[in-house]
Amino acid sequence: MSFSRRNFLQTLTAAAATTAFRPPLSVIKPPRLKPGDTVALVGPAAPAFTHETVQVAVESLQVLGFKTVVAKHVFDRYGYLAGTDADRAADLNAVFADSTVDGIMAMHGGWGCARLLPLLDYNVIRRNPKILVGYSDITALLLGIYAQTGLVTMHGAVGSATFNPFTVNYFRQTLMDAQAVLMENPRDKGDLLAQVKDRVMTLYPGKVRGRLLGGNLTVLSHLMGSKYLPDWKNSILFLEDIGEDVYRMDRMITQLKLAGVLDQISGFVFGKCTDCEPGKGYGSLTLEDVFRDHIVPLKKPAYSGAMIGHITHKFTVPLGIEAEIDAEAGTIRLLEPAVK
Incomplete structure (x- = not known):
């Protein structure tokens, strides 16, 4: 077998391994959210363009009974991103590691979450399971974290979403009341x-x-x-x-x-x-x-x-x-x- 053919076959094998069957990991359910818990607002994709938008999210979560903390780089700007990949990933790793944070909500979608997947500390996430909720570009985090750790993640409201009765009802029943809705x-x-x-x-x-x-x-x-x-x-x-x-x-x-x-x-x-x-x-x-x-x-x-x-x-x-x-x-x- 020639060197070039050997390399070609090795490349094919590596590519196949990437998409090959992987047995599902043991499912890890995060603890439910309770009144008095702290929800961190993060910006893993687009930046928060105004402080008012973030303040509306903070007030909405407070009405639900939560305390809030805004991650360090939410207002950073690196083009269409909320800061560099390293900084956005650092925010996510930090809020997962922080024992005073009980849940995590993305402020916006946009683009940029997939860039963070190689930078996340999945061992930290696995050891500190907590609710992560968002949609749109947050899909990359929801799927990537679940695939790497088995942690159940939540496709739902972001901080900039409209907290109307329909949305809040499903949020509350699923993430706070632990109902099989x-x-x-x-x-x-x-x-x-x-x-x-x-x-x-x-x-x-x-x-x-x-x-x-x-x-x-x-x-x-x-x-x-x-x-x-x-x-x-x-x-x-x-x-x-x-x-x-x-x-x-x-x-x-x-x-x-x-x-x-x-x-x-x-x-x-x-x-x-x-x-x-x-x-x-x-x-x-x-x-x-x-x-x-x-x-x-x-x-x-x-x-x-x-x-x-x-x-x-x-x-x-x-x-x-x-x-x-x-x-x-x-x-x-x-x-x-x-x-x-």
């Missing part, structure tokens, strides 16, 4: 004959159980091939996104299909794709067409329209927790509490 969309028709807003659409009927895994599609797809994604076998994949043309959504879901992710999952839930309507011009597919091409042929329970995504009213969805979806009713039911 039933997530279902609002059923309000208003003064209309049929419901228009927040409808669910069954893509393939049925009920199925599995571990909830997912988040923002763009962020998730860009982690493919890395060691910061979990094993997808027997999981329920949930996805959301914002501001993507339909052909880009098609491209990213195709990537998951070609990587074998869609073959391994047991069920599929799509939340909202905000501002993702077909573009102007001739020939665009719709998101429904994309689901019909890629999701329906799987013949696995699947639905779209869940309250997950860049929306004001959102579920708190724990990654790594066993759940059951009903694709006809459009519901997600936790089979166990997400926190202890």
Whole structure:
């Protein structure tokens, strides 16, 4: 065997090992949040552009009964990032290590969390399990930390989110009351004959159980091939996104299909794709067409329209927790509490 061929085969082996089957880690549930606990606000991606936005988050958390602390570099600016990668990672490592901090909430999404994954101290995180909640770009942290430690992470509100009754209710029930919640969309028709807003659409009927895994599609797809994604076998994949043309959504879901992710999952839930309507011009597919091409042929329970995504009213969805979806009713039911 020639040297060049040997190197080529070694490269292929290394690449295969990156995406090979990894047995799931033992699940670590973080302690529930209680009134009087301290929640740290961090900026792992975009900076906090105004002190007022952070103050609104602080006051909202105080109404829920929490004390707050703002991480050191939240107001730093390095272009579109809240400071350098080293500083943002240091903030995360510090709040996980800090015994006076009980929960962690990201202030914003944006971009930058994936850059932190090689810089996090996973041993510290594993030894100090605590709630980490956020969505959008925070998906990289939610998936990466779960994949590396087994810690259940939370796809839910960020500090800059709207703390309305719907969002707060799911936050409280899931993270404070330790309930095995039933997530279902609002059923309000208003003064209309049929419901228009927040409808669910069954893509393939049925009920199925599995571990909830997912988040923002763009962020998730860009982690493919890395060691910061979990094993997808027997999981329920949930996805959301914002501001993507339909052909880009098609491209990213195709990537998951070609990587074998869609073959391994047991069920599929799509939340909202905000501002993702077909573009102007001739020939665009719709998101429904994309689901019909890629999701329906799987013949696995699947639905779209869940309250997950860049929306004001959102579920708190724990990654790594066993759940059951009903694709006809459009519901997600936790089979166990997400926190202890």
